[in-house]
Amino acid sequence: MKSSAAHLTQATQNRQFHDELCTSYPDHYYDWKVTVCFYEALHYLDSYCCEKGETSLNTHRKREIQLNPRNQSEGLKLSNGAWNLYSFLLEESKKARYDGFIDYDHFMEMKRNDHSNCIIALQKLKEYFKSKGVILD
Template identity: 35%
Template sequence: MALFSDYINQAKSNLKFLFEVNNKAGAYYDWQVTVSFYVGVHLINAYLVKERGMSFNSHTETFDAINPANSLSPLKLSEENYLAYRKLYNLSRRSRYICTDQDRLKGQDEKVAYLTYDKHFERAIINLDKLLNFIQLKYGESFPPIKINLIGMKSSTLQHFKYHKAP
C-alpha cells in the first residue's frame, strides 16, 4: 500500500502537470478537469492512509468512507470537503463521458465534441482548492501556488491558484 507521502508527492506531480497543460495547451478543459479530480483522489487517499492506514478499490467505497452522513465511518470529512470531492468527481465524469450536444449539432454535417468549457474547469479549481486547504491545514503540507491561465480566476481569492496569462 502506498504511504501518505507517496500520495502527496503524486498530487504535487499532477499539479505540475496541470500547470503545464494549462499554460501550454490552453483549452483542453476536459483533461484539465480530469487532472484536477485525480489530484483530489490522491489527496483523499493520503487522508485515508494517514488516518486509518486504509485504501479502497473503488470510488463508491471511498465516498462511503468519507461521507459525513455515514454515522458508522470514522473517516468522514466535513460536508464542505466531502462536497468538494464529490463535485470534482462529477465534473470529471462529465468531462470524460459527455462529448456531444445533439441539439447543438442539428443541421451540421460534422459532429463536434468538447463539451467541457472554462466554467467547468473553474469549478474544478475552486473545489480542488478546498481539498488542498484541508490537507494543508490538517497535516501542514505545503503546496506552491499554481498559475492558471483562466480569465475567471482573475479576481479569484483562492489560496493555491493564481491567475496568470500564458505567453
C-alpha cells in the same frame, strides 16, 4: 498499498501536468484539465486517509461509503464541505470524460467554465487538508 508520501508525490505530478496543460494549451483540453484536477484531489484525499491510518479505500465506492459524513458507517469522515468539494470534482471529472457532445465549441465552452469551478474547488479542498495537518507542498 501506497504511503501518504507516495500519494503526495502523485498529486504533485498531477498538479505539474495540469500546469503544463494550462501553459502549453491555454484554450484547449479543458476536459483533461478538469480530470487532472480531480486526480490531484484524489491523491490529497488518499494521503490524508493514510495519515489517519485508513489505507483500504482503494475505490470510489469505498471512499463514498466510508468518508461521506451523511453515511452511518463508523470511522474516518470528511466534513460536509470537504465531502461536497471532493464529490463535485469527481462528478465534473466523470462528466468531462463520459458525457458526449454534439457541438464541439459548446462542449469546450462548458468545460472551460467547469475547469474554472474545479480550480476553485480544488484550492478549497487543499486548504481543508492543510488544516488537518497534511503537508501538501
